[in-house]
Amino acid sequence: MNVSVIGAGYVGLVSALGFCKMNNNVICVDKKIEKITKLNRGIPTLYEEGLEELLKECLQSRNIMFTDDIRIAVEKSDVIFITVGTPTLENWEVDLSQLNEVIREICKYIKSYKVIVNKSTVPVGTQKYIKQLLVDKGVNEENFDVVSNPEFLREGKAIYDFLNADRIVIGLDSERARKIMEKLYKPFNIEIIFTTPETAELIKYASNAFLATKISFINEVANLCDKVGADIEVISYAMGLDKRISPEFLKAGIGFGGSCFPKDTKALVKIAEKYGCNFKIVKSAIEVNNNQxxxxxxxxxxxxxxxxxxxxxxxxxxxxxxxxxxxxxxxxxxxxxxxxxxxxxxxxxxxxxxxxxxxxxxxxxxxxxxxxxxxxxxxxxxxxxxxxxxxxxxxxxxxxxxxxxxxxxxxxxxxxxxxxxxxxxxxxxxxxxxxx
Known part of the structure; x- marks a missing residue:
């Protein structure tokens, strides 16, 4: 299939290479010329296990190109993935300015049917927001569908995770788009969860918030261990043997960081507040992490x-x-x-x-x-x-x-x-x- 990925950051670059690995024709777009130049020369712009080798393999196959020309990407692609950043604002709301910029650009070049896939982590309701924004910009409703397809990549293992995911979550409201997404992901041989856009958008936040809460919980237990002379490693091991709990994310330390957990926990709290829900557990996980x-x-x-x-x-x-x-x-x-x-x-x-x-x-x-x-x-x-x-x-x-x-x-x-x-x-x- 013909796929474009807009945004050559962490998620975008891994996604572009992953789709290319699965024998798709991929155009990856980024507005930073220096980044595009390096990638076309086979020079990685971030460190990730196996990325340099996969980049060179994809370039040799001639099934991928990196460009700053979004017009080419839109016109030559059946499926357009948006993978730009959605950072946290001071008030914990999600900054959608980069996503808005992408929509303003791609709407200029949509003349035939496209599936627009949002892979960035965004608040519930963003799929509907993008649809309306495209219509407001004059794009014919017959020429697009918007899909929510959140990513679940671990940094350091992202390429493996992309090709061997636990699940693929796809939120949509169009049978036409469903058939195209099924075709795109069928070679991965991974269970696909088709659901509504709202559910897909919330799955990502709920997953990350739960894992962040698990980390904060074990860190609180570790702090108690220091007071009473117990051993957190034995406790974590014993807890992890319980199949209902599992050993993942039970390693005590100085808390979580990165691009996802801090951002997504705050965003989920803010989203919940918008709908009159008080996420006390997630708020506590954030507070524990700030102290830890x-x-x-x-x-x-x-x-x-x-x-x-x-x-x-x-x-x-x-x-x-x-x-x-x-x-x-x-x-x-x-x-x-x-x-x-x-x-x-x-x-x-x-x-x-x-x-x-x-x-x-x-x-x-x-x-x-x-x-x-x-x-x-x-x-x-x-x-x-x-x-x-x-x-x-x-x-x-x-x-x-x-x-x-x-x-x-x-x-x-x-x-x-x-x-x-x-x-x-x-x-x-x-x-x-x-x-x-």
């Missing part, structure tokens, strides 16, 4: 009382490993607090150092872990990158002025920590035999 992500600073203050002049190393900047995404990462909030308290901040991350320098130009980033630990009075682990969880603790101890590690991801092996003699704080883990 700065827990290492509280631990540090309890130990040192004052941080002015202290050299603190932050290990890991992305919100999770195997991605270069720092959006809403706990590291951002920790660094900001440390700088406010006049600490000297040093950082290490294998992928995100350049991005963090744009936000905090005064901090120092290092190309390896051990250089970042030189003269440090504490290291805070914010991301469980493999090179961080497997670092040589004896070498780290020798580099540090004071051998203190606050492990915000419970990444280190407790036995190795005990043998190293490092002063160690984790989140809800059994601390017997550790030198605290």
């Amino acid at each position: 992500r700065i827990l290492p600073v509280k631990i540090l203050l309890n130990y040192y009382k004052k941080l002015e002049g202290k050299v603190i190393t932050v290990l890991g900047l992305t919100f999770k490993p195997d991605t270069d995404d720092i959006r809403e990462a706990p590291s951002l909030y920790i660094i900001r607090r440390l700088l406010d308290m006049k600490a000297v901040v040093k950082c290490y991350d294998p992928k995100a150092s350049d991005e963090i320098k744009k936000i905090f130009p005064d901090i120092n980033c290092y190309p390896n872990i051990y250089d970042s630990l030189e003269g440090s009075s504490c290291a805070i682990i914010c991301t469980e990158w493999k090179e961080i969880s497997s670092m040589n603790l004896e070498k780290a101890k020798l580099k540090m002025k004071e051998p203190i590690i606050i492990d915000g991801r419970n990444a280190l092996d407790l036995n190795k920590v005990r043998d190293s003699g490092i002063i160690y704080f984790s989140i809800g883990r059994k601390r017997q035999n550790l030198k605290l």
Whole structure:
């Protein structure tokens, strides 16, 4: 099939490559010329496992092109996917300005029937809103249908998830569009849930809010473990054996970040308020997460009382490993607090150092872990990158002025920590035999 994807960001690029992999002809559009140029040369514009190899494979097949010309994409495609950003506004409402801009552009070139698929995460009612907007812009109703097809991609595993999803959710109100979407997704051999647009739009928010709530719940239990001397890892394991609960998203730490959970929980609260519903559980999950992500600073203050002049190393900047995404990462909030308290901040991350320098130009980033630990009075682990969880603790101890590690991801092996003699704080883990 002929498919266009508007927006070459995280979701858009993965979707474009995924559809190309499934033998469709794909045109991917983005208004950033530099990004388009790189992609056409086979240079990835984001870090994602397997992306570079798939990009080169798709370019070699000649079934994909990247362009800034939206006209070509609309005219040559049967199905048009919208994958632009929908960030959160200050009042927690969803910013639809990028989506509006896309609709204003594509309406100029729709002269024959198109299925317009919204893959961006949007409030309930957006499908109807897009339909009306197209009509208001003069597009003949016979020439389009609008479909809601939310994405469920894990950063770091997004290509695998796109090709091997748990489910495909499609919200529509047109039999014509249904047949086209069935044809497009049939080769994936994944269960398709056809439903109303409103239901599809809400499924995405409900799924992410539930997972975020699960994370906040286990973090509250972990904080209690620290008070009573229990072990959160044993508790999580035992809970996860219950098939009704499952082990996923039961790892304690400093909370969730990224482009989805923080944004979608806030949006769901705001959507619910619009219809007179008070989502108390989701609000509490957000509050717990806001507190949890700065827990290492509280631990540090309890130990040192004052941080002015202290050299603190932050290990890991992305919100999770195997991605270069720092959006809403706990590291951002920790660094900001440390700088406010006049600490000297040093950082290490294998992928995100350049991005963090744009936000905090005064901090120092290092190309390896051990250089970042030189003269440090504490290291805070914010991301469980493999090179961080497997670092040589004896070498780290020798580099540090004071051998203190606050492990915000419970990444280190407790036995190795005990043998190293490092002063160690984790989140809800059994601390017997550790030198605290």
